[in-house]
Amino acid sequence: MTSYYTNVASVGNNILYRGIKDGRRVKGKIPYSPTLFLPSKKPTKFKTLTGEHLEPMKFDSIREARDFVKRYDEVSNFKIYGQTRYEYAFIADNHQGMVDWNIEDISIAIIDIEVGSENGFPDPYQANEQITAVCIKYLGGDTVVFGCGEYETKG
Secondary structure: OOEEEEEEEEEOOEEEEEEEEOOEEEEEEEEOOOEEEEEOOOOOOEEOOOOOEEEEEEOOOHHHHHHHHHHOOOOOOOOOEOOOOHHHHHHHHHOOOOOOOOHHHOOOEEEEEEEOOOOOOOOOOOOOOOEEEEEEEEOOOOEEEEEOOOOOOOO
């Protein structure tokens, strides 16, 4: 069967992974060792879009790769190539080609947050009214409501 990701996030030195494997939901906290690329004077199988040869540089951790990029950020004419959004690099390393996904395996939800409106409709950028409820509607499934304060359920 097939496997694919539904969410990938980079946190610290790890990739937080959610996906589907053989029709079942999986999740994990995976240490990730990214690869970046530096210019090379010798021919390699890696090239830039303009044809310059590149040498891969494998790091033991995301932190090590971030520190390397930061250390050479101000150095003129020192080029570093590769994806520094490490969640995307992880996806490219682990899910090559087309993703053969199934919408039946993916949870889709709509979230609605209700707030007080005693002073007129609130400005969402200022968040100056109290939250009164949070509603989550799963498509094709249940609705969950979290109420703030006293309330009664009906039905």
